[in-house]
Amino acid sequence: MCLVHVVRYVFEWEFVMADQDERESLLDAWISLTTIINNDRLVSVLPYNEAVVCRILLQHVDEDITATELCKIMNMQKSQMNHTLAAMEHKKLIIRKRCTSDKRCIFIRLNEAEMDVYNRQHAQVMHIVENLIATLGEEQTKQVIKLLRVLADTADKELGNHKD
Structure with missing residues (x-):
């Protein structure tokens, strides 16, 4: 259908x-x-969750977003988000950037070079x-x-x- x-x-x-x-x-x-x-033909290049993470990061390009914040926005479990982000990092779609004021905090950024x-x-x-x-x-x-x-x-x- x-x-x-x-x-x-x-x-x-x-x-x-x-x-x-x-x-x-x-x-x-x-x-x-x-x-x-969620059809594989519709999201053939990127899995659904990866595409949604990209969309969120694009919508908040000037903001510092953490994995925890992405979990809240997408109503995802932390383990599922970590799996998604690891796959995206492997594909070089995202870059993790440590916060300078709090070393425990890591921000997720899009890798503009791989946005094609x-x-x-x-x-x-x-x-x-x-x-x-x-x-x-x-x-x-x-x-x-x-x-x-x-x-x-x-x-x-x-x-x-x-x-x-």
Whole structure:
């Protein structure tokens, strides 16, 4: 199932199967969407977690980010984050920089020289996003964005990840 169909499935509830209640239908749509997002063909160059770490570091390029902060942002266990960062360091995507004021603190930085890998994958994903927008149209796209944000925020609060 392509991403366009999944977004429409989430957005247009009339496609819900008659024998399923809304809870099961929402779960099915959620699983379909996350399966597509984590699809190896979509994230063929970098694994999903590595691509997300790159995106976060790019969004905070002028800030000092630690592995602990990345764990909080991504709701990841420290061991999983360490595994992800070790793989990224091996690929030379990131550089670890020790804090001068506290030697225990290590900041994670992008290695600008190796960002072509991320940029190629990002361009591929953005092409898919552009196709989604073209298929859905501007108004439905805005509604889907709003709905997905509400869904993500609600799920985050329900799972106890939200810190007020």
